[in-house]
Amino acid sequence: MDLSYSAEDEAFRQEVRDFIEEAFTPDIRRECERSKNGYITKQSHETWQKRLYEKGWAAPNWPTEHGGAGFTPTQKFIFTQEMEAAGAPHTIAFGMTMVAPVIMKFGTEEQKAKYLPDILASNVWWCQGYSEPGSGSDLASLQMKAEDKGDHFLCNGTKIWTTMAQHADMIFCLVRTSNEGKRQQGISFLLIDMHTPGVTVSPLVTLDGPAEGAQEINQVFFEDVKVPKENLVGNLNEGWTCAKYLLEFERGNPYSGGLYRALDKVKKLAGDVVMDGQPLIEDEDFGAKLADLERQIMVMEATELRIFSEVSAGQNIGPGSSSMLKTRGSELQQEVSQLGMEAVGQYGLPFVEDTLASNNESDIGMAGVAPVTPRYFNYRKTSIYAGSNEIQRGIISKAVLGL
Amino acid sequence: MDFSFTEEQTLLRNMVQSFVQDNYDFDSRMKIVRSEEGMSREIWGHFAELGLLAAPFSEEMGGLDGGPIETMVIMEELGRGLVVEPYLPTIVLCGGILSRHASDAQKETHLPGIIAGEDVWALAYAEPQSRFNPADVLTSAKADGEGYVLNGTKAVVAAAPWASKLIVSARISGDQRDSDGLGLFIVDKSASGVATQDYPTVDGNRASEVTLENVSVGADALIGAAGNGLALLEEALDYGIGAVCAEAIGHMKCLNDATVEYCKTRKQFGVPIGSFQVLQHRMVDMFMEYEQSVSMTYMVNMKLTESEAERKKAAAGAKVQIGKSGRFVGQEAVQLHGGMGMTEELNVGHYFKRLTVIDTQFGNVDHHLKRFAAA
């Protein structure tokens, strides 16, 4: 057991910092600071991801044969930690960390050649079509139909809560291809071009009050959409296997770096807010709250280090651990955002619709305040999406405790 | 000891309830919130016709002689409808200060316009640096002949965009946070030197930053004795707490009902999600939070007219409870609605947002816990 980093690791850390220094431009930085929901403009996401691509760091989780960064587990951890600590944009997960591993594992050679390079280079924007109005936690009940029409599938149905679908070129969908046997057995994993006739996207407005066109989630409708047969990934009616494989990637992310960063923002706000003539951060009770959250984040970090040190690149961490990280990570995200809102007090009330387009000068009361309360509202999502925390606890009780 | 409502109070509740049901469904509410002005003068006019704007004032002032319990009943029902029209700032806060402490001449000048629904009032007491301490006042009131000249900035003044009159706290003497030396002044929003920056707030209301630059007011603008403003203000804020507690239990009741109903009908895994024990217990906790909040809401509203010490302790205690319960109920209502709870389409999120703002209004949980300990 050893907590220290080697000299090579420290050199790598410096390289990451140098990269961030150069690529994390003031414009992108400002958007990240002012985002209500963790996303920035499409253009900025793409600019950022292409810079990573040029550096060879676009895909820390991919095996090197497909262009993965080839990090050691420790390097991967350092990379994520530095990115989070800087508050750099998150790589949009749908292509890079969700569909790509599925294509690598279950796809044909043609599919790998067709999709992976564009994902790596961020040429194509993906979104995730799992949930339906009637099928959220109970995903296997999904109804969107794909009928076999010889050379193509004919798709009808709807997907909901689809993150950033308004920007997407491609969607990976779980579709029903059979009603026989167990419900999980009639599901297939299908890649659909969003520009196909019959696909429409309609925005859903979340509690943070996004500006027009900047909504986080959407409903996607499919009306007689023709999808080429070659877009099926894995075997027909075996999409559930792909889905389960993917979900563990969706949940198996480190949180601590982002949490430290978010807590730093709260500290900064609490340093700017005055209470009875003193900075709020000097208040003993508020200080105790900050300290306890920081301590809990440290616990998270230690747990992550322990779990991630045990796996090597390209592997996922297994259902019990990923559910634990997702549950605790999301709860802490919510608590930090809540403390931020408490810190700003009355100036958490004014509402600015387009926080991305605006700047600190347009904030009411104090710099940087406009996204604080919307973010608190928005972050209620973290215990709902990617498998609700009730579902995660169910997984742990079943898979780990054997209950 | 009696926790029952009188027949008149029950009639009042029924009247407000059916008015809100008939005229203020969620769609109408959202139309009003998204309108240019952000409130409905028409609805406000109806409130006047129904006597709601007269409720807490004495009969000789043209009112209906109601007390905190009547206000509580009204606020709870307005809460159920998520009503944005400024009953709290105009009637409870400013109207309350005027009726309790203004001179007869001031009452005669100002109350008729309030009761008739012609004037909206806003209480401008907070300042950029004051956080939740109403004594922390930099706005100055310098004696000038018979009257005063006001200078300063007031923060997040609820309903100010709609108001024609403001009650402004300003320092006549003493240091920034002294409890002595404050005055409450009636200021015309159209007076020269008054400027506002208006904006929506996250809960669908409107507020303003108000700056006062050499605003001259007459002697008749001062309410009560010079220097005694803080006592009047603290009392008004406690009345405000009684009112928002009532509003909040209206929200919580709606959220709990909606959540139970949703969990009975929403099916996953072939069964209603309400059949999962973990959700059942969550809803039981929400129910218990609500019930305890109701108790404290009744308690604080009965104690508003008691001694200052009792009033303060009850107000602080109730505000802590409402803050905690409102947060729990709001968050869990969203959680149990899943993705649906995250959308603006459903009223659930809007109750949650208003409850969130109520925790901040008049001081949050931490603030009132300290106040409770000191009381």
Ligand SMILES: Cc1cc2nc3c(=O)[nH]c(=O)nc-3n(C[C@H](O)[C@H](O)[C@H](O)COP(=O)(O)OP(=O)(O)OC[C@H]3O[C@@H](n4cnc5c(N)ncnc54)[C@H](O)[C@@H]3O)c2cc1C
């Ligand atoms: C902001 C956001 C972004 C999203 N992005 C995407 C996306 O890009 N693509 C996509 O496919 N989906 C996406 N989702 C959907 C998300 O995965 C679902 O919302 C989630 O799975 C919950 O489903 P539901 O909303 O239908 O709620 P339901 O499944 O109806 O759940 C309602 C409540 O019941 C509880 N519950 C359900 N079953 C059980 C049980 N067995 N035991 C105990 N409690 C239970 C839940 O925990 C929840 O509290 C997103 C959601 C949000 C909020």
